[in-house]
Amino acid sequence: MSETTTTDLYEVTMALSYVRERMTEPATFSCFVRQLPPDRGFLACAGVESALSYLSRYHIRLDDARAFAEALGRPVHDLMPLVGMRFTGTVRAVPEGRVALAGEPLMEVTAPLPQAQLVETCVLNHLSHQTMVASKAVRCVLAAQGRAVVDFSLRRTHGTAAGLQAARLAALTGFAGTSNVATARALNFPAVGTMAHSYVEAFENEEAAFTAFARCHPGPVTFLVDTYDTESGVAVAARVLRALDRADGSAVRLDSGDLQELAFRARAILDAAGLPQVRIVASGGLDEFAVHDLVSAGAPIDVYAVGTRVGVSADAPHLDSAYKLVEYAGRPVMKLSSAKVTAPGRKQVFRRPGCVDVIGLAGEPAPPGSVPLLRTVMRSGTRCASPLPLEEARRRLAAEVADLPPAARKIRSPEPVRASLSEPLTALTAHVRRRIEREVFGTYRAAHRGRITG
Template structure:
């Protein structure tokens, strides 16, 4: 089977019906986030690159047809119309690393209706997860106020792929390194790490463990000091580093307890030992809220974040949607309560101060407005080179510099709100009236004797 089977069953049943009815005209689907998660002043667009990889290789093969048939309890010949289906459509998207707001399309897919429908679940999965993680990581960088932040999330993420993405995306928004060796190697990131408590426990004493570790690893080392008594562990680490003349570039790591109070005492012990250059690394259940508190009062040099960031614990998902906005040249929309969508292919115009305007694709930009959606795929093939992680990071930092200060707050941020253009508002009203008129006409017709 191929990744084409990574979809929800109802995508298959709808695609089959479209093909049977000859409904293969072009359809445009818009992917957007309805509302910001709690305590988010902005989102960082991510997941586009893996989505484009999926789309460029999308093809329904014989084994995929067999899988669909098995899921539907039907003979493979009934699913034969899907065989050989490829994605040869267009994608317009906000490049990875750019900051986006609620309601703004992150991407729009235009393709034959069965194609555009079948790819929904995979694309939503990638954009939803990666935008969630990138946005959480970005807040950690803000909270650290210039102190390095590193990724320790692999062991707690929801699968190895999610761990890889967390390492990649955290680097995109400014993390200094990752413990994930695969991600560090593939993406050219600094690999970071120290030791576990089990390493200390395997030796007779902390001092024996620290000296053994230093013998094995020349150069700067980071020693975990809280396996037993933390303050005593700091004293032992100080003695070993001083004896071996390994203080320059080295660090101790605090992983439990009252990190703020322990960091103050550890700093005092290190300074008294003549080791002012030995840094303090803090880890253990940290996220942007904890970092924001610690950075104000504790002499911590580096923050290692893991579980809470790798799964975005306080906001683990986005209220994202992938909705059809046009079919065969006809603008369409959804009217159900609280989930109304706007019709037509769109563009987002970034205006100074994030006074963004969501308009129609062919609109002229408002004064000083810059279009965010770019054509990144045509005829099922990329139209632009894959950006480097550095380039995506530059986009992020450029956008971050323009955000209002209230959106940057870690606690009680206020997110800017995009508005719709007059043309989009007008089209929405026209389509709504047309749908309502059609419904009234149908109801009147069915009421006739």
């Protein structure tokens, strides 16, 4: 399947009309999230790197034109003006691993209008999905309060591509490892995994299963102990680990039931067996809310394996994201639709300590004590620099999250940090609004004056 044809049809219909009308002047589109989902005090920006990779490869070929023509029910000849088109624009973006707030542009794309329009669908998909998952994942790290968190999401993400992204975002947000072998290998990120209940069931009893597993795999092992009875399983695991002298670095995994109560009982069994060094891993429907509750209760769990609910961001499975035109041919534009008003012009986000942000115009001076977030990452369709090393992005995200107000970091009922607008942006917004109201509504009133007053 072509990346180029992986788009919404209306992108093609608009682009074709722009080309026909010779509307090919530079246009700037801004990608942002209007409102944060419930129980989110901030976002973790992600997806920029894959969006840039997509833009750098963008190329409409003859086969793509044929696909567009078929979808439109038109002859291929009508689509030929698009053939050969590549993305030649400039991109400014918030680098991955930065905290982002509602209303702030994550990325601004400036390119000839047809190009900037055609790439909307995929750019918005990359940024929306990955920012959504990263924002939930980093909250799991917050909830764990220093305990290890690992990614077990691949089996139930919405497609394997989404699973690969989720594992990469786990690495970005501070996880200790992933079960996803492909991502672990690609990123030099620890691969983690234990066994399934089917493995235990295949043997005559738990002792035979645990012994065989330990003999097959040198070094530390993790035994899944809740196939039949959790407390009995922990006792069998302790016996096998002692018999094989494999306790150091090894663990037992709890995957069902009352994890808080079972963790206390498992810890007591292991300690009574003289195995205080054996860790407890918990899994099974966990996300930041469950992790928070377990940590708050003092459950003796050393590693939290989160999967489905994080990989699909179950409680907030989408972002209220948008990709909106803010400037065309040097003319600032805005949308006035009810509840969906946009601010005109190319923008910049100025950050002060504590993520006290000001959204301003791209050309205005930075307020005292602030730094601009959006950087030019692509010019003339070519990346300006190599991708930021993931470890560096990971450290930066951890530092920015730590710098947030405590109320924004709360797991339940956080208080979102809100950005303010600069005076120049506020003034431009008012000016453009007046211009639109004068030109659009004035024309409407003139056309209907007789009908209205008659």
